Amino acid sequence: MATPAIRTFRRLEGLFCVYKPPGVHWKLVRDSVETSLLKGVNTTPSRPLPREIRFLPLQGNETGTxxxxxxxxxxxxxxxxxxxxxxPEFQNIKVGVGHHLDAFSSGVLVLGVGNGNKALNNLHQTRVTRDYTLEGEFGTATDDFSHKGRVVETTTYDHITQEKLDKVLAMLQGANQKALLMYSRVDMRSQEAYEMAVQGLLGPEGKSLPILTDIRCIHFQPPSFTLEVQCLNETQKYLRKIVHEIGLELRSTAVCKGVRRTRDGCFTLQDALTRNHWTATDIMGAIQQYHATKKNKKKSSHSKNMDSRLQLEGFKITTNEENATNQGEAVHTIK
Structure with missing residues (x-):
């Protein structure tokens, strides 16, 4: 029979996400979550101690010596x-980490507990995109493309307008779209490619170079600007380099002042748990919400498949009836 601690741990199995603050390594975040989960599971009220029958001596009356x-x-x-x-009943709880964030980045960090580690591997194998918000600043170039690096060049930026920036972003997105089609290994003239594109599944097979599926400017106030990026197989260093290359294309320089992940697959900032909510109770609630969302998606996809099948069967029945009617009319005409 499972103990209360084991039953609590089973309710903690699954995926959830936390908000990683900037300046903190992802390993520290994972260790903090593991410690909190261990404390929550081991403080679960235990079952009463088992009892046994023992013969205890009792001192009687003294008679002589x-x-x-x-x-x-x-x-x-x-x-x-x-x-x-x-x-404690649990000495260790393994918490898996999804797509990593470096120490200077912040945002959504997906974690898995128990069988959620297998789901993390499946999440890596699927073509899930991630959204980022990049904060840049024109006029400076550093050795590591961030504002904390060693300054190697300073330039002017008065000639940069939002229209010029949008043109560079459109050119960059077009080049990445070509790379996306090249790495997808699917014939673009086939029905399979069309269906994958409609469902948003068109993407590279396995590992590939980082690909930007969408990039746009959401704030422009020189020298500061903010970009919203959607990408695949990226690293935070690559995103900082993109900001640097945008500055070069505009005949200036630029550094990245911040990288924040706003979405990782189906997990968004609204789902991320902040530092004060890294407790077993809050994590359990987040995991239960993830399971409920997953079930709803399965039901909706199943209903869509049933509707499409019914429509296809109805189309076949109508076609057969029309063919039978046409054949009957043809026979009548021949007679």
């Missing part, structure tokens, strides 16, 4: 099963 000892049966708890003797 001898002592009479009587024995009585008593039910006593088994102290060898006490938590202070056995220690």
């Amino acid at each position: 001898a002592k009479e000892i009587t024995v009585s049966a008593a039910s006593v708890p088994v102290l060898s099963k006490h938590p202070l003797v056995t220690g």
Whole structure:
């Protein structure tokens, strides 16, 4: 029979996401979550201690120099099963980490507990896109493309307008769209490619170079600007380099002042747990919400498939009836 701690752990199995603050390594975030989960699981009220029958001596009346000892049966708890003797029931809880964020980035970080680690592997194998918000600044170039690096060049930026920036972004997105089609390994003239494009499944097979599926400017106030990026197989260093290359295309320089992930697959900032909510109770609620969302998606996809099948069957029946009618008219005409 499962103990209360084991039942609590089973309710914690699944995927959830937390908000990683900037300046913190993802390993520290994972360790903090593991410690919080261990504390929450091990503090679950345990079952009463099992009891056993023991014969305890009772001291009787003294007769001369001898002592009479009587024995009585008593039910006593088994102290060898006490938590202070056995220690905590869970010594370690493995928490898996999804697509990593470096120390200087922030945003959505997907984690998995228990069988959620398998779901993390499946999430990596699927073509899920991630959204980022990049904050840039014109006029400076550094050795690591961030504002904290060593400055190697300073330039002017008065000639840069939002129209010029949008043209560079459109050119960059077009080049990445060609790369997306090249790495997809699907014949673009086939029905399969059309269906994959409609469902948003068109993408590279396995690992490939980073690909930007969408990029646009959402804020422009020189020297500061903000980009919204949707990408595949990216790293945060690559995104900072993109900001640097945009500055070069505009005949200036630019550095990246911040990288924030706003979406990782189906997880968004609204789903991310902040530092004050990295507790077993809040994580359990987030995982239950993930399971509920997953079930709803399966039901909706199943209903869509059923509707398409019914429409196809109805089309076949109508076609057969029309063919039968046409054949009957043709026979009547021949007669």
